[in-house]
Amino acid sequence: xxxxxxxxxxxxxxxxxxxxxxxxxxxxxxxxxxxxxxxxxxxxxxxxxxxxxxxxxxxxxxxxxxxxxxxxxxxxx
Amino acid sequence: xxxxxxxxxxxxxxxxxxxxxxxxxxxxxxxxxxxxxxxxxxxxxxxxxxxxxxxxxxxxxxxxxxxxxxxxxxxxxxxxxxxxxxxxxxxxxxxxxxxxxxxxxxxxxxxxxxxxxxxxxxxxxxxxxxxxxxxxxxxxxxxxxxxx
Numbered sequence: 001x002x003x004x005x006x007x008x009x010x011x012x013x014x015x016x017x018x019x020x021x022x023x024x025x026x027x028x029x030x031x032x033x034x035x036x037x038x039x040x041x042x043x044x045x046x047x048x049x050x051x052x053x054x055x056x057x058x059x060x061x062x063x064x065x066x067x068x069x070x071x072x073x074x075x076x077x
Numbered sequence: 078x079x080x081x082x083x084x085x086x087x088x089x090x091x092x093x094x095x096x097x098x099x100x101x102x103x104x105x106x107x108x109x110x111x112x113x114x115x116x117x118x119x120x121x122x123x124x125x126x127x128x129x130x131x132x133x134x135x136x137x138x139x140x141x142x143x144x145x146x147x148x149x150x151x152x153x154x155x156x157x158x159x160x161x162x163x164x165x166x167x168x169x170x171x172x173x174x175x176x177x178x179x180x181x182x183x184x185x186x187x188x189x190x191x192x193x194x195x196x197x198x199x200x201x202x203x204x205x206x207x208x209x210x211x212x213x214x215x216x217x218x219x220x221x222x223x224x225x
């Protein structure tokens with residue numbers, strides 16, 4: 001299976017795309033997944049991460065079939 | 078509980094009337110209705126703002142709005158709650174968000190409405206991109222603390 005990575009808002013502009021599909025690689029956490037998919041772009045300090053639409057810490061392990069989203073602080077309302 | 082994401086202009090008063098038609102089971106029990114309506118300003122951070130685009134994360138946004146409402150229902154004695162939020166292209170004076178809370182007593186309605194709105198601002202995945210009068214665009218970097 002694979003991992004779906006999604007980018008939103010200013011982060012989508014920064015990486016130049018809205019999503020990636022990566023082959024699953026066991027043992028990667030969310031931060032490491034970012035580095036694999038964006039080797040030339042440092043993850044901004046204040047970025048938020050969600051796995052399968054739940055907020056998680058960057059240290060959370062990614063599982064096969066997960067949807068991982070990276071986005072800046074929210075600004076709705 | 079009602080959650081509605083609108084990709085187009087909405088009338089908060091019409092949304093309230095529509096939702097209240099579904100509250101007949103609570104007829105006679107509602108003693109307090111508290112509403113918050115957020116509208117778009119034509120200024121921000123010292124600049125004139127001409128328009129705005131609101132992005133969201135379909136699925137996650139609705140999920141977390143639901144969790145916020147459930148948190149309010151767990152904390153206060155509420156009869157019903159409603160959130161309507163705009164996405165897409167927005168103009169100054171347009172409503173952005175409606176939060177409404179129905180309860181038997183005013184304390185629950187006041188406090189729960191504030192709780193829902195502040196948590197929405199802090200946790201619900203929406204992002205604003207402003208179009209300035211000079212035609213430059215910029216992402217809003219963060220929401221202010223409503224209690225500060």
